[in-house]
Amino acid sequence: MASKRPLTIGEYPGQPVGTMYDSRREAMEKHVHTQSGRGIDARIDQPGAGAICPSGGYVDDIDHGDWILYTGQGGRDRKTGRQIANQSLDDRDNAALVYSHNHNWPVRVLRGNGADIYAPATGYRYDGLYWVDDYWTEPGADGFTVCRFLMVQLSPEEALAWVDMSDYPGQDLPTVMRWSRKRPDRRQPPTGRGDRVRRLRDDSRSPLPPATPPRAEDADGTSSQTGQEGLPEGNETPGTTVSMVYRKQRDSSVSRAVKALYGDRCQVCHIRISLAGGPYSEGAHIRPIGEPHNGADKVNNMLCLCPNHHVMFDRGGLHIANNLFVYERDGSPVGPLNVDSRKHLLNPANLAYHRRLHGFS
Incomplete structure (x- = not known):
């Protein structure tokens, strides 16, 4: 069952970060996630994804609070929860997240109980907006190809562009966003997306692709990419730097x-x-x-x-x-x-x- 209302990108009026729902149906009625049986909130007639719902359904999901390595849609056995077929980025729902990445659209995250330590004990909780920071495909834990989406939480400043404060008369932004600081064991948000991705790549739980592709080996075992005459050799393990980006407001x-x-x-x-x-x-x-x-x-x-x-x-x-x-x-x-x-x-x-x-x- 799916809502017939237009897909909303960004915050939905009257549903601030931290709002709890007893069921997916209630969250659907409040338009936070408009699909009752799918993890990705996408439509056939509209581009992009409105929301995702990590709820422990896919064995390859990794949730660290301010970033989520989210598994795409498809190929999962509903009875066992295991992957039994390959996923594709051309699947409607997965393609919707790719579209959101390409167009810098944020996605709402509705966490369901049982997903991880950052999930609510019961019911569902709206946990704010996340960027689709990156995506790729790789073999999953069950040996089938899965689509991976790196979801990185927006800061309150980034999220402000997607909140209409006129929907919350008499309240200030921190009250509306809440930044989910009441979650147990939640790390404080880092200073920038560059720092978030650096910590993610250093995290032993994260199977992110290597920062640089592995070197091709010749038949004799020596590398064929040791540099070419007159060109810089480069850095095998480049680091990262934190930067702040100011975006002009636009329609x-x-x-x-x-x-x-x-x-x-x-x-x-x-x-x-x-x-x-x-x-x-x-x-x-x-x-x-x-x-x-x-x-x-x-x-x-x-x-x-x-x-x-x-x-x-x-x-x-x-x-x-x-x-x-x-x-x-x-x-x-x-x-x-x-x-x-x-x-x-x-x-x-x-x-x-x-x-x-x-x-x-």
């Missing part, structure tokens, strides 16, 4: 609408990138948003581009004339920009601003 619905208008095909090269989670493209602002440029987060200031042409456009490797013809930096013609003249009316002032910004007359 993701604008980007989604423009990308949907062109079927995720780049407006410059017409290429459509196909991934396990579905097609991938990027929304590019013509006049950058935020200070000092102060561009608008509106459809008339947005393009649908592939990653290559997004970087070229943002760095001045491409510019667009008022007649919507695209040129490279040296003036070489690329071709006409694909534009839906009925629905996608670009603001010429934004195009002119972009040309001035990168030194084009």
Whole structure:
């Protein structure tokens, strides 16, 4: 049984972190997880995943509170709980988590009793938003291929962008988010995602892929990747560093609408990138948003581009004339920009601003 309500990405109004539910049905009625019999909350008619429910169903799951190594959907014997068939990233539910990773959408986590020490003693508990930080496939404990999703909890600051505080009159963010500090034996959240992943890779319980691929061995046992003349040898075990990222607030619905208008095909090269989670493209602002440029987060200031042409456009490797013809930096013609003249009316002032910004007359 599944809810007919639209899939909600981010926090659901009136359901703050730490809310308890007696059953999956109650959680479903409150729209925290809208699938009663599946671990991944995904729909056929909508992209992305709304939530996951770690509840001890898969033997390959690992839960450390602020990160979860979550096993994908499929191939599990419901009677024994063991894996009896391979999983695939092309499965609808697994592909939904891949889509959320590709588009930086957070996923709600509803923990069920019996999952691990971080699970509630009874019932179910909403434990906040997590990023799909990484994904891959590998042999599981039962010898079958499983899909692995590294889920990393958002900090309160990161989660703020996905909470509408007007839904909680008279309350402050810490009260709404609660950050689950009341969980027994829960470690304090680290300072950044880089530190979280570093600790994860150092953890003996975590079967993350190695940070660098193993070296290929020649027939005589010597390595064939010891370096090439004139190139740096590199580092066999590179470390990590902690960084803080500030994201500009933007309306993701604008980007989604423009990308949907062109079927995720780049407006410059017409290429459509196909991934396990579905097609991938990027929304590019013509006049950058935020200070000092102060561009608008509106459809008339947005393009649908592939990653290559997004970087070229943002760095001045491409510019667009008022007649919507695209040129490279040296003036070489690329071709006409694909534009839906009925629905996608670009603001010429934004195009002119972009040309001035990168030194084009």
